[in-house]
Amino acid sequence: MHRLIRLLPFLAWLPRQTPRSLRQDLLVGLSGAILALPQSIAYALIAGLPAEYGLYAAIVPVLIACLWGSSWHLICGPTAAISIVLYASVSPLAVAGSDDYITLVLLLTFLGGVFQLLLGLLRFGALVNFVSHSVVIGFTLGAAVVIALGQLPNLLGLDLPSQATALKTAQDLASHAGEMDVPSLILGALTVAVGMALKLWRPRWPSLLISLLAVSLLAWLLPGVFEHVPRVPAFEGRLPPLSAVPLLDMDLILRLLPSAVAVGMLGLVTSLSIARSLSARSEQLIDADQEIRAQGLSNIVGAFFSGYLSSGSFTRSGLSYDAGARSPMAGVFSALWVAVFAVAGAGLIAHLPIPAMAGSILLICWGLVDRKAIGALLRVSRAEFVVMALTAAATLLLELQTAIYAGVLVSLFFYLKRTSRPRIHQSREGDADILRVGGSIFFGAAHYLQVRLQRCQGPQVVMDARQVNFIDYSGVDMLHREARRLQRTGGSLTLRGARPQVIEELHKLEGPARCPIRFED
Structure with missing residues (x-):
């Protein structure tokens, strides 16, 4: 089942x-x-x-x-x-x-x-x-502007070819603005006005449908004014x-x-x-x-x-x-x-008049x-x-x-920029530098952490790794190299409170016996 x-x-x-x-x-x-x-x-x-x-x-x-x-x-x-x-x-x-x-x-x-x-x-x-x-918000905003510009020729009664970008569409509209058809503009503007009024007055009503029906009825009642305005092509009901x-x-x-x-x-x-x-x-x-x-x-x-x-x-x-x-x-x-x-x-x-449909699309764009x-x-x-x-x-x-x-x-x-600079709080306990790392140690953050390790003054460095959930090969290799560097100067690198999966990854490079990093709870 x-x-x-x-x-x-x-x-x-x-x-x-x-x-x-x-x-x-x-x-x-x-x-x-x-x-x-x-x-x-x-x-x-x-x-x-x-x-x-x-x-x-x-x-x-x-x-x-x-x-x-x-x-x-x-x-x-x-x-x-x-x-x-x-x-x-x-x-x-x-x-x-x-x-x-x-x-x-x-x-x-x-x-x-x-x-x-x-x-x-x-x-x-x-x-x-x-x-x-x-x-998604930015794309929707841009798409709304592109859609609106693309529908303005229909609302103005202009027969203009589609352009590849919004900028070219705006330029084309500006050059043909004097050719607009006033009856088409009236139907489109009325659709927008009725739709906006209904959204404010009765937001639960189907404002798009009502505005389209009202404007279509007006165009049908006044054929002498609106008869030439193009309609949506009819299709077979099926x-x-x-x-x-x-x-x-x-x-x-x-x-x-x-x-x-x-x-x-x-x-x-x-x-x-x-x-x-x-x-x-x-x-x-x-x-x-x-x-x-x-x-x-x-x-x-x-x-x-x-x-x-x-x-x-x-x-x-x-x-x-x-x-x-x-x-x-x-x-x-x-x-x-x-x-x-x-x-x-x-x-x-x-x-349905085409300018009225264009007006309803403008309402959708606004929404x-x-x-x-x-x-x-x-x-x-x-x-x-x-x-x-x-x-x-x-x-x-x-x-x-x-x-x-x-x-x-x-x-x-932006995500990689944020994660490549994990939160690090530095303090001292006796002769040891304490680094509290808040974030994963991966290829994007390895160099930043390495720089912070090399700035430590004392020979003993303790990294509080309780908030480190993940470490990749770049992080493992970097910590091994820094531990070797500290060993050559008589110091050491110790990981405090490291999670078992982090310790396991650090041991994979050279084995537990040869790992230059110390661990403590």
Whole structure:
């Protein structure tokens, strides 16, 4: 039974459902679907895909992630950050919205899912921690600006080609500002105004959906003014169709692999951050490796059902928790409600004006900027704030997947800088220098500790190693050399309170009998 639950983890909680909990989750799922509908369509347009692919990404991937995941409240689906990375990665290879473009997006989704699943199967969930929270905040801030700039031409009624960077987009907008279409601007501005007013007045209402419906009704009632404004292309109402993923084209796979790793890592960081945040509030234990496997499986399966890469959604997961979801069935019901709409309500989407959709995306961008977290970073850690700012700047100036790697490298630089200078408190006891070391002795910290050892005045040096949890070969070699140096001058190096695993590593180099280091409790 244990092995079966590992393969089908939903068997652990599904039998415990009651009619009452299912009714509650059904209502929560309906609320989540109402929120997901305009978001999914908007995110598909950001990704350069037809509108229906946003709905497809909110059906099968969500079902798989909820049934195979470990969180009660995490709801996945298309997101703004993932969508813009996909667009930036695939648009140089094919025309956005074309059949070739869709095929490449689905292949990238499959590769990202495989990467995620492998991390989960190998229990490498800790790798996700190398993408720090400050990197995610900075990337999201930069992505929000990039998305907003990319949607301004649609809001202004301008037909401008997509640019590679945010700076070029801004320059293009400035040079064509005099050509804007006033009716398009009115619809887009009204969408933003109504959405912002609803967020302030009734924050629990589906402001995106209401603002889109209100502005679309206005455009329909005044055809003389708004008839020329472009609408979202209509599509056939149906369930997610099966799609062919070109798994045998190694050239395409190799070209997309770096982007797949970047976007897969970004999706995992986002999903686990949300899951951990909600688990702290709900007092639920999260299995990070199981969650990673669920994310990978959802994207692998979703790619064959026309669903592009998904990850945890801040807004939909938060709604699931606040609305009182009793189990992952709330996410399952949300996906099923979206499927009903994809079949029955497809014709209504054709009445949505493109500028109104652009306005709703601007609202989403405003919500992406975590102003509270940015202020907290500035107060608590200047180094983390620098990481956030550099990641945001890289997002504006570089390709988005490159910006993620840049943020990770900056985070690692600051981490290694901190750990390479462990806390050392120096004092004297008689003729001995006492060094209390607070940190591991590894290749990055070995030179700094060696310098501090050589500055000791007395021949007898005692290192208080009670807080040393780890030592690598560089640390072992350095301590042996320093002990030999002290022996030549009639002194000694003694480790006090060293852990058994540290003593064992120090003995491996020359054996216990020849080890030049003394040990005491």
